[in-house]
Amino acid sequence: MLPVWVVLASLLYAAILFAIAYVGDRNPLYTQRPWLRPTVYSLALAVYCSSWTFYGAVGSAVRYGIGYLPIYLGPMLMLLFGWRIIERLALVAQSQNTVSIADFMASRYGRSQRLAGMVALVAVIAAIPYLALQYKAVTLSLGILTGRDIQNTILGDPALYVAILMALFSILFGTRQVDATEHRPGLMLAVAFESLVKLIALTAVGVFALIWSKRNQLDVYGAMQQLIEQAPPVGFVGQTLLAFAAIICLPRQFHVAIVECGKVADIRRARWMFGSYLVIVSLMVLPIAAVGVQLFGGSGAVAPDTFVLALPLSQNQLTLALAVYIGGFSAATGMVIVTSVALSTLVSNDLVMPILLRRGWAQQAQGDMSRTVLWIRRMAILFISAWAYGYYLSSGSDTALSAYGLMAFAAVAQFAPGLIGGLYWQGASRRGVESGLVLGFGVWIYTLLLPTLTESGWFNSAWLYNGPWDIRWLSPYQLFGLTGLDPLSHGTFWSLLFNISAFLFVSFRKRPGLRDRLRAEPFLDPYAERRALPSKQSYGDLYVLDLLALAGRIVGEKKATWAFEKQAALLDQHLDVDLRANSGWIQFTELLLAAAVGAASARLVLTSALRGSGMEVTTIVAILDEAGQELRFNRDILLATLENLDQGVSVVDAEMCLVAWNQRYQQLLDYPPGMLYVGRPVADLIRFNAQRGKIQHRHPRDIEEAVRRRIAFMRAGTSHVFQRTLNNKQVIELRGRPLPGGGYVTSYSDVTEYKRVERELLEINENLEQRVAERTQEAERAQQSRTHFLTAVSHDVLQPINAARLFASALHDSTDTNEMRRLSERVDASLRAAEELLDGLLDISQLDAGALQPEITVFKAEEVVNDLLQQYAPLAKRRHLALRTYIRPLYVRSDQRLLRRVLQNFIANALRYTREGRIIVAGRVRGDAMEFQVWDSGQGIPPHHLQNIYNEFHRYDQSYDWGERGMGLGLSICQRISSLLNHPLQAISEVNKGSMFSIRVPLAPPPLPDPTTSAAVPAPSNALALDGLRVLCLDNDVEILMGMEALLSQWGIDVITATTIDDALSKMKQAPHVLLVDYHLHDRLNGIESLDALREHAKHLQGALLTADGSDELKQLAREKGYLVLTKPVKPASLRAFLAAQRRD
Structure with a gap:
């Protein structure tokens, strides 16, 4: 027997609940108070926190660490991100008078009685284990509180009396009126009070745990951190999604959140109020679990599910322990009461009433049938309570509390595709929802319910792992060979996969018709204001009095009269029952009946009654089907629109x-x-x-x-x-x-006129295209002519410049006075500037004309940079500037010659505009590219000049001591080469600090070695003596020959000159060592042909081609012949290096 004080405390608390519910029903304490109504609504939503969350969450935290969070995290995510779903559900429920989740889905999908029955059956089956969980939790808490084993006999089992007590409460305060849409303020107030009690109790235990651990110097925060740091269980995400769906799919949650919602605006307040409730409860779990583990161990004699109650008892805090027991009792009873009320509505409206109505009960019954409906609901509550208690007795005692709750969550999650899909997808069909629900629930039974019953001893457990008939891929724990998931996640995955797949497949194959899509409009857009359709037409011998009598038999005479008078007042009419009934009154009656027996059963009642009045079935359907009226109304509008x-x-x-x-x-x-x-x-x-x-x-x-x-x-x-x-x-x-x-x-x-105008436009367009093509050809010819002109002129202009540079270099090497050296350097600088101007003009012309075609190869980045370093190192040294390079030994893909030209312009500009400091040439890897950068420490470029640096002849006007200025073409050439090669350019500059110019080139893997290539021979030093070297110079310009002779003589070279090929052939008997031949000889042979003819007399001779023509074709031809090309004006340093190499050979 239980101690008397426990029994008295339980009965006293139950009496308090009865009193609160009674007062709430008699006096509207909160429904008319806008500040209090959202609070009661939010606390009532906390019926979600059943004994599972009160006791079982602590046990889950001990076993899995943060694995206890999904049951709280799912609703929080729904309140944070999916609250619009709840709002839409409430709006639709209020407009359609839906009384349950089954009624809601049936109304959405054509008022299908079959779908409503399926949803009701699934909801009842899913709720039975969940109700058994509450009885189990109460029995468990009583055993811990009293410190004795509860008797196994039925009459000695406290769960039996809890079931009876809660069934009685549900009957008294949940089935007082037949209208299921009418709010139950007493019931809601009692449930809100229970939510407040369990919150206070759990918070008290959590605070006690923190205070006790501090007094006893226990590291509770470290223990909590260890729990948090545990890896989440495999099913963490799956359980979170189940909890997310459960907040609207559980019948009790749908009833509280949707059916009992007084004002839709309360949902917005409930977001943070109910959300705060969940946060507080979830935070209290950690200190209780942490202290419980330190006191009792994680798997000792005290079960983790009982830590909430065992903790105050272990410290002789009997008052706190009693409060905790009352809190757990509240959690269990609140869930049982609301679930019983919700399920009783489902059973009566969607399972029992349709059977009675189809068997003619409505015609046979005499008088008021509302009491019959209420008694059906009361019997349903007793039946459900008895079934749940039977399941509790038959289930194993070693099953964790969370197993029951999560299994119920997985079952009601089967409603989510049809419920949420019906709110947002017009193509969702009734057949799709029914197919998905049958398959999904069937898989849930196979993978979750049957294994649970098997582990409770109902069946042989061998089939769980080996599968039926030893077919392992049919094992409910490894269905179709899927492994790596816990049983809950495994069953949830397969059940929802079958459900959603069937829902989508069948909905796409069996699309809803126009009538179904019109009927779905209030569900798809609940925020829209809908017009009232004309309803003046009367039908047959049907009167308002007949409808009032019919409604009175179902919902009660007083309720029916009150509702009809209210409807007449809304129409600005006096209720006249002797008027013939029009479609508006008939549809109103259907809504009134739907609130009592559901939408599908209401349709059956009205159809039967109207057929008794002599109406044809087609007429009845047309009257009752609001979508049909709207279809006819829209058809008239459509026809009028079509004619215009x-x-x-x-x-x-x-x-x-x-x-x-x-x-x-x-x-x-x-x-x-x-x-x-x-x-x-x-x-x-x-x-x-x-x-x-x-x-x-x-x-x-x-x-x-x-x-x-x-x-x-x-x-x-x-x-x-x-x-x-x-x-x-x-x-x-x-x-x-x-x-x-x-x-x-x-x-x-x-479109006759349109086609005529189109033909005219085509003719105009063809003529325009022809004129554009002609202008384009003329522009291309002009460009080609300019390029040919510049190429021809450059040769004639560069010839005297070449000669002048040779003379200037010879003068510099022969004079001994500083003044003469300085003057020769000035002359050479001026000639170099003229040369750069002509080179720039020629390059721009070739780039614009498309004459330069890139030759893309793979080469080492350092090859280009080292070559330029050798070229510019002497100039940098003379100007006392440090020239440094930092290049990684990587390969790049580009045109080596054009890339060298870009870097050459960058370095030349840096040397030209830097007075002191250093110049750095670096190669930085940027992803899959190398960025060649040239940094200088010059005066920099102002921002307003920086955006114009790529324009032709644009120069930042500065004077320097080097006696030279750029022509404003270098960067313009760089930009054109960048566009040609698709290598991005970048320029960064800061006044008085310097500039950085860069070009980004793609990286490339190293090329495969060529076994036929001989080892490279080191380049000879330019310092080798050239004394005694004989050089034959062939050029038709005497001035060039005189300049070449003057320069080479200074180097100790014997010079042999010739102006024609025949003259050169006659002088071959002097045995020259090297041949220097101009390309444009204006003779019977050009330069390459002359080199070939001269080498016929001495095969070993090396030759160089001197030319102002820098075309790719000429360079390629000379390379194939084995001749070096020296572009005019010839640089003395390059010429000396070539001759020194031949001397060494």
Whole structure:
């Protein structure tokens, strides 16, 4: 026997609940108070926190660390991100008078009685283990509180009395009125009070745990951190998603959050109030679990699920322990009461009443039937309580509390696809929802319910792992070979996968018709204001009095009279029961009945009653179906709209028969009077048009084939757009599209004028394109002429410059006075500037004309940079500037010659505009590219000049001591090369600090070695003596020969000169060592041919081609012959290096 004080405490608390519910029903304590109503609503939502969350969450935290969080995290995510779903559900429920989740889904999908029954059956089966969980939790808490084993006999089991007590409470305060949509303020107030009690109790234990641990110097925060740092269980995400769906799919949560929602605006307040409740409860779990582990151990004699109660008892805190027991009792009873009320409505409205109504109970019963409906609900509560208690007795005692709750969550999650899909997807169909629900729930039974019953001893457990008939891939724990998931996640995954797949597949295959889509509008857009349709038409001998009497039999006479008077007041009328009933009164009666027995059963009641008044079934359906009225109303509007369109329109149904058209369609296709009528096969119209030549066919016998082909095209539902030219030269554009419910709509537009204008525009466009092509060709010819001109002129201009530079270099090397050296350097600088100007003009001309084609190769980045370093190191040394390079030994892909030209311009500018400091050439890896950078410490470029640096002849006007200025073409050339190679440029500069110019080149893997390539020979030093070297110089310009002779003589070279090829051949007997030949000799042979002729006399001779023509073709030809190309004006340093190399050879 239980101690008397425990029994008295339980009965006293139950009496308090009864008193609160009684007062709440008699006096509207909160419903009319806007500040209090959201608070009660939010606390009532906390019925979600059953004994599972009160006791079981601590046990989950001990076993899995943060694995206890999903049951709290899911609702928080729904309140944070999915609260609009709850708001839409509440709006629709209020507008459609839905009384349960089954009623809601049935109303969304055509008021399907079968779907409502399926949802009700699933909800009841899913709730039974969950209700058993509450009985188990109360029994467990009583055993811990009293410190004794609870008797196993039924009469000695406290769970039995809890079940009876809660069933009695549910009957008294949950089935007081037949209208299930009418709010139950007493019940809600009692549930809110219970939520407050369990919050206070759990918070008290959590605070006690923290205070006790501090007094006993226990590291509770370290223990909590260890719990948090545990890896989350495998099913963490899956459990979170289940909790996310459960907040709207659990029947009790749907009832509290949707059916009992007084004002939709309360949902916004409940977001943070209920959310705060969940946060507080989840935070209290950690200190209780941490202290419990330190006191009792994680798997000792005290079960982790009982730590909440065992903790105060272990410290002799009996008052706190009693408060905790009352809190757990509240958690269990609150859930049981609300679930019982919600399920009783489901059972009566969607399982029992349809059977009674189909068997003629409504006609046979006499008098008020509302009491019968209420007694059905009361019996349903007793039946459900007994079933749950039986499940509790038969289930194993070693199952964790969380196992029951999560299994119920997985079951009700099967409602989510149809419930949420019905709010957002117009294509969701009743058959799709039914198919998904059957498959999903079947898989849930196979993978979750049956294994749970098996582990409780109902069946042999061998099949759980080996599968039925030893087929392992049918094992409920490894279905289809899927492993690595815990049983809950495994079963949830497969059940929802089958559910969603069937829902989508069947919905796409069996799309809802137009009537179903219209009926779904209030669900898809609950925020829209909907107009009231005209309802003045009366039907037969049906009067308002008849409807009032029918409603009174179902909902009670007083309730029916009050509702009818209220409806009349809304219509600004006095209730006159002797008036003939119109469709508005009939639909109002259906809504009133739906609030009592559900939408589907209400339809059955009214259909039966109206048929008794002499109406035809088709008329009854038309009256009751609001979507049908809206369809007829919209049809009138549609026909009026069609007649005012400029396009012709025709509509055919799924049977390929004409159902709608306008006069413009008849005019465009010139149909005779009487040709068009509703139901005419469209094949007749196609055949008629083909016979008149409006459809192309080669032979009269091909007409039937043309008809068959077009009918097949329309049946296939393929959209099309094409134009047809009629015999009178009229052009008609046809646009056809399939209709969702079957059928085809086609529009016909007269585009004759449009086609005429189009032809004129095409002619104008063709002429314009021809003129543009002519102008483009002229521009290209002009560009080519400019390029050829510059190429020819550059040779003639560079010849004297070349000679002048040779003389200047010879003068510099021969004079001994500083003044003469300085003057020769100035002359050389001026000549170099003129040379750069001509080179720049030539390069720009070739780049603009597209004459330069890149030769992309793979080469080492350091090759280009080292070559430029050797070229500019002497100049940097003379100007006392440090020239440094930092290049990683990587390969790049580019045109080596053009890349060298870009870097050459960068370095030349840096040397030109830097007075002191250093110049750095670096190669930095940027992802899959190398960025060649040239840094200087010059004066920098102001920002307003920086954006113009790539313009031709643009220079930042500064004077320097080096006696040279740029021509303003270098960076312009760099930009053109960058565009040609697709290598991005970048320029950064800061005044008085310096500048950085860069080009980004793609990296490349190293090329494979060529086994035929001989080892590279080190370049000879330019310092080798050239004394005694004989050089034959062939050039038709005497000035060039004189300058070359003056320069080479200074180096100790014996110079042999010739102006023609014949003269050079005659001097070959002097045995020259090296040949220097100009390309443009204006002789019978050019430079390459002359080198070939001279080498016929001495095969070993090395030759160099001197030319002002820098074309790629010439360089390629010389390279193939083995000749070096020295571009005029020839740089003395390059020439000396070449000759020194030949001397060494």
